[in-house]
Amino acid sequence: VDLAARLAGIVGAAHVLTDPDLVASYQTDWTRRWRGHARLVVRPADTGQVAACVAACAEAGAPIVPQGGNTGLVGGGVPLHGEVLLSLTRCDRLEPVDTLTGQVTAGAGATLTQVRAHVRAAGYDLGVDIAARDSATVGGVLATNAGGARVLRYGTTRRQVLGVEAVLADGTVVGRLDGLVKDNVGYDLAQLLVGSEGTLAVLTRARLSLFPLLPVRAVALVAVDGTAAAQTVFGGLVEQLDTLRAAEFFHADGLDLVCHTTGMRPPFDQPCPTYLLVECAARAGHGTDLSDALAAALATADGVRDAVVSTDGAGREALWAYRERHTESINAAGVPVKLDVAVPPRALAQAERDIRAAVAAVAPAATVILFGHLAEGNLHVNVLGATDQADPVADAVLRAVAAHQGSISAEHGVGRAKVGWVHLSRSPAEIAAMRAVKRALDPAGLFNPGVLLPPEPHR
Ligand SMILES: Cc1cc2nc3c(=O)[nH]c(=O)nc-3n(C[C@H](O)[C@H](O)[C@H](O)COP(=O)(O)OP(=O)(O)OC[C@H]3O[C@@H](n4cnc5c(N)ncnc54)[C@H](O)[C@@H]3O)c2cc1C
Numbered sequence: 001v002d003l004a005a006r007l008a009g010i011v012g013a014a015h016v017l018t019d020p021d022l023v024a025s026y027q028t029d030w031t032r033r034w035r036g037h038a039r040l041v042v043r044p045a046d047t048g049q050v051a052a053c054v055a056a057c058a059e060a061g062a063p064i065v066p067q068g069g070n071t072g073l074v075g076g077g078v079p080l081h082g083e084v085l086l087s088l089t090r091c092d093r094l095e096p097v098d099t100l101t102g103q104v105t106a107g108a109g110a111t112l113t114q115v116r117a118h119v120r121a122a123g124y125d126l127g128v129d130i131a132a133r134d135s136a137t138v139g140g141v142l143a144t145n146a147g148g149a150r151v152l153r154y155g156t157t158r159r160q161v162l163g164v165e166a167v168l169a170d171g172t173v174v175g176r177l178d179g180l181v182k183d184n185v186g187y188d189l190a191q192l193l194v195g196s197e198g199t200l201a202v203l204t205r206a207r208l209s210l211f212p213l214l215p216v217r218a219v220a221l222v223a224v225d226g227t228a229a230a231q232t233v234f235g236g237l238v239e240q241l242d243t244l245r246a247a248e249f250f251h252a253d254g255l256d257l258v259c260h261t262t263g264m265r266p267p268f269d270q271p272c273p274t275y276l277l278v279e280c281a282a283r284a285g286h287g288t289d290l291s292d293a294l295a296a297a298l299a300t301a302d303g304v305r306d307a308v309v310s311t312d313g314a315g316r317e318a319l320w321a322y323r324e325r326h327t328e329s330i331n332a333a334g335v336p337v338k339l340d341v342a343v344p345p346r347a348l349a350q351a352e353r354d355i356r357a358a359v360a361a362v363a364p365a366a367t368v369i370l371f372g373h374l375a376e377g378n379l380h381v382n383v384l385g386a387t388d389q390a391d392p393v394a395d396a397v398l399r400a401v402a403a404h405q406g407s408i409s410a411e412h413g414v415g416r417a418k419v420g421w422v423h424l425s426r427s428p429a430e431i432a433a434m435r436a437v438k439r440a441l442d443p444a445g446l447f448n449p450g451v452l453l454p455p456e457p458h459r
Contacts, residue, residue, distance in 0.1 A: 003039075003040070003056065003057070003060045003062055003084070004016055004018060004040050006056045006060075007040070007042045007053055007056060007084075010044070010049055010052045010053055010056065011042060011043060011044050011045065011049050011053065015042065015043040015044070015045070015090070016040055016041070016042050016043075017040060017041040017042075017043070018040045018041075022041070023037075023038055023040070023041050023085075025070070026038060026041050026067060026070065026078070026079070026085045026087065027078055027079060027085075028078065029070065029072065029073075029075055029077070029078045030070060030071050030072070030073065030132075030331075031073060031331060031335060031336060031338060032331075032335050033075065033335050033336075033337070033338075033387065033390075033417075034075035034078045034080070034416065034417075035078070035080075036078055036079050036080030036081060036082075037079065037080075037081075037082055038065070038079040038082065038083060038084065038085040039062065039079075039082045039083060039084050039085075040084060040085070041084075041085040041087055042084060042085070042086055042087070043087045043089065043090050044086070044088075044090065044091065045090045045091065046091060046093075046204075047091070047165060047167065047173055047204040047205065050086070050088070050091065050167050050202055050204050051167045051171045051172070051173050052171065053084075053086060054086075054167050054168075054169065054170075054171045054202060054446075055170065055171025056171075057084050057086075057446065058169060058170055058171060058444065058446055061444070062083070062084050062446075063081075063083040063084065063445070063446055063447070063448075063449050064083060064084045064085075064086050064202070064446055064447055064448070065077060065078065065079040065083045065084070065085050065086065065198065065447075065448055066086045066088060066139070066143070066198040066202045066203075066447070066448070067085055067086065067087050067088065067140075068087075068088050068089065068108065068109060068136065068137030068138075068139045068140030068141075068143075069089070069111060069132065069135035069136045069137045069140055070135070071132035071135050071136045071140065072140060072144060072412070072413070072415065073338050073340065073412045073415075073417075074338075074340075074409075074412050074413050074414060074415025074416065074417040074418060075415045075416035075417050076144070076197045076198065076413055076414070076415030076416060076448065076451045076452070077140065077198065077415075080416070080450070081449075081450075083449070086202060087109075088107075088108045088109040088137060088139045088202070088203075088204070089109040089137065090109055091107040091108050091109040091139075091204055091205075092107045092108075092109040092110040092111075092114065092137075093106075093107040093110070094106050094107065094110055094114065094115065094118045097118070097119050097121075097122035097124060097210070098179065099122055099123075101179055101181075102124060102209065102210045102211070102212075103162060103179045103207060103208065103209055103210060104118070104119055104124075104207075104208055104210060105177050105179075105205055105206070105207050105208075106118075106138045106205065106206055106208060107138065107204070107205055108137060108138050108139030108142075108202075108203045108204050108205060108206065109137050109138070109139060110137060110138050111133065111134060111135060111136060111137055111138075112126060112128065112129065112130070112132075112133040112134075112136055112137075112138070112141065113133045113134045115138060115208075116129075116133070119210050120213055123212065123213050124210035124211065124212065124213055125210065125211050125212070125213045125214065126160075126208070126210065126211075127150060127153075127154030127155070127157075127159070127160045127209070127210075127211050128141060128146055128147075128148055128150065128154070128156075128157050128160060129148050129149055129150050130146055130147075130148035130149070131324040131327060138203075138206050138208075139202075139203040139204075139206075141157050142157055142161060142164065142193070142194050142203055142206055143193075143194075143195070143196060143197050143198050143203060143413075144157075144195065144197060144411070144412060144413040145157050145158050145194050145195035145411070145413070146411060147373065147376070147378065147410065147411030148373075148411070149245075149246040149248060149279075149373065150245055150246060151373060151375070151376055151378075151411075152244060152245060152246060152247055152373075152375045152376075153244070153245045153246075153281075154211060156411065157194060158191060158194045158195065159209075160208050160209045161190055161191070161194050161206060161207070161208060161209075162179045162180070162181065162190070162207040162208065162209055163175060163176040163177050163178065163179060163180075163190050163206070163207040164176075164177075164189075164190040164193055164194075164203055164205065164206050164207070165177055165203070165204045165205040165206075166189075166193055166201040166202060166203050166204060167201060167202045167204060168201050168441060168442075169201070169441065169442040169443070169444065169446045169447060173204075174189065174201075175189065175190065175204075175205075176190070176207075177205060177206075177207045178207070179207045192437070195413070196452070197413045197414065197415065197448065197451055197452045198447055198448045198451065199438060199442065199447050199448045199451055199452045199453070200437070200438065200441045200442060200447065201441065201442075201447070202447070212283060213283075214245070214281035214282055214283055215283075215284050216281065216282045216283065216284060216286050216290055217279060217280065217281045217282075217290065217311070217316060218279070218280045218290040218291040218293075218294045218309060218310070218311045218316075219277065219278070219279045219280075219309070219310050219311075219315075219316040219319045219320060220277070220278050220279075220294050220295075220298060220307055220308065220309045220310075220319070221267050221275060221276075221277050221307065221308050221319045221322065222275065222276040222277075222278070222298060222304055222305075222306070222307045223267075223268050223270075223272035223274075223275055223304075223305045223306040223307065224272060224273070224274050224275070224276055224303050224304065224305055225272065225273055225274065225303065225305060226273050226274050226349065227249065227274055227348055227349040227352055228348075228349045229274065229303040230249045230274050230275075230276040230303075230374060231345065231348065231349075231374065232301075232302050232303040233276055233298075233301045233302070233303045233304055234247050234276060234278070234374055234375065236297065236300070236301030236302060236303075237278060237294075237297050237298070237301060240293075240296075240297040240300070240301075241280055241293060241294065241297050243280040243281060243282045243286075243290060243293070244278060244279070244280055245279045245280060245281045246277070246278060246279040247276065247277070247278050247373070247374040247375045248276070248277040248278075248323045248371070248372070248373060248374060249274060249275065249276050249277070249371060249372065249374045250274070250275055250277075250322070250323055250326060250370075250371035250372075251273060251274050251275070251369075251370060251371065252271055252272065252273055252274070252275075253367075253369055254326050254329075254330075254369045254370070254371050255267075255271075255275060255322060257326075257329045257330065257333060257369065258321075258322055258325050258326055258329045260329075261325070261328070261329035261332050261333070262321070262325055262329065264318075264321060264322070264325075267308060267319070267322060268306050268308070270305075270306065272305050272306065275322070276374065277319060277320070277322070277323050278294070279316075279320075280293070280294050290311065291309050291310075291311040294309055295307075295309050323371070326369070326371050326380075326382075327380075330369055330382045330384065333367075333384055334384045334385060334387075335387050336382045336383060336384050337382075337383040337386050337387060337389075337390045337393050337394065338380070338381070338382055338383075338412075338417070339380075339381040339383075339393075339394060339397050339398065339408075339417075339418075340378070340379075340380050340381070340409060340410050340411055340412040341378075341379050341381060341397070341398070341401040341406055341407060341408060341409070341410055342376055342377050342378045342379070342401075342406055342407045342410035342411075343377045343379070343401060343404040343405070343406035343407075344377055344404065344405060344406070345374075345375070345376075345377040347377070347404040347405075347406070348374075348377045348379070350404070351377075351379070351400065351401060351404045351406065352370055352379065354400040354403070354404070355368070355370070355379070355381055355397050355400050355401070356368050356370075357400075358396035358397055358399070358400040359383055359386070359393055359396060359397060361396060362389060362392040362393055362395075362396050363383065363385070363386040363389045363392070363393055365385055366383050366384060366385045366386040366389075366393070367383070367384040367385055368381065368382070368383055368384075369382040369384070370382070373410075373411075376410065377406070378410040378411060379410075381397055383397075391420070394417070394418070394420075394421065395420075395421070398418070398421045398424055399424065401424075402424040402425065406425075407425050408421050408422070408424050408425045409425070413452070414451070414452045415451055415452070416450055416451055419450065419451070419452065419453070419454050420454065422452075422453070422454055423454075431453070431454070434452075434453060435453060438453060
């Protein structure tokens, strides 16, 4: 029996796709930079079906690319060379919220928006939040250890994961979903799989820690003279406010592009070089008025050129849109070379200058848009007009970041986009240890070949 027929026997013929029109959207990434072809797409509905599909592919020697919402930005979730595309989106079951512990078990295919709506009904919120929330799935978010706008308060996805269920390369199901906060029995498999980008196992369910819903919110957009000034303002706010939940920044060029693409009006009459967006959040019944507290803190913070504060839902969303619509506006302007990096915050302003100079040296006509998450020194580097020089641009930018003791991948992962530069952020011994883990869990190299680890040197 051929593989397609075998898989159809497991998931039903309707969930094995081979028609090029139906397969197309699974083969191209969100940025359109990564395009390939899948042998077929298979859409299992539960853990048992995932396990049987993986076992069948292992027996047939057919490599697998696991995919969730396909919003990843490093080319890690698209099949490039005829792999089987294992789509997890049907594995989206949500179990009841455990209100005693503030935890939930979610299927890998559930989107962040679905999980958030589910837990909100019980008075909880998810710690992780990203602009791709309507499509990004629990499995993809765990596999990439996604960061996003609330890392300042809740940490990256890793901190919110208490356990996972996963299918190993031979089709075995492993994992724990009991949610024990204290459970020190050997290696932490769940944490090993978080951030493994689909190279070690297929995640099927996750046990997540939740946070109390914070319905009282205030958002401010602050105009400043540059990145260093944004950091000064942020430092002043941290000293005065214990409700801060987000601190994002972008520059005038990015704001112009967003306004041009979306038709939004600029936020201030006078343009400024840089903009800081901050959000405060608190429980219902929070004593002080959040917007008053935020406005008062901004009034005394050094470096504020102009500021607008909003507490009502529509006003907050409008301010957030200036930041969150960067990614789609950049995509609308062309196919970007995207590099997501982090540097120590003290080096952030200098790193930005070095990155712009590095790109100018190899692609003088390219446009560089920088924005990101201020507190973590996390910069999203977007280079437009340089797709034919993607590798030299990546090399120049990532070397500039490494020179500041930064990370070549802050939150998006390595994927295929940065495989050639892992050595800039990890030592040969660390890479060898990662390879040993990969070989132990996936000896045949079934999962996501070519993602995360550089090709094996000759042994
Ligand atoms: C507009 C926009 C904004 C974004 N903002 C942020 C941000 O602020 N912070 C951030 O960190 N990211 C951000 N991203 C990137 C992206 O949304 C995240 O990487 C997200 O975690 C990917 O989820 P997904 O379900 O789409 O995964 P996919 O794109 O489908 O896959 C991503 C990787 O995970 C693997 N994978 C997926 N599901 C599984 C599974 N069940 N088991 C094993 N491996 C799996 C894939 O093989 C691939 O390597 C943004 C993307 C967009 C388009």
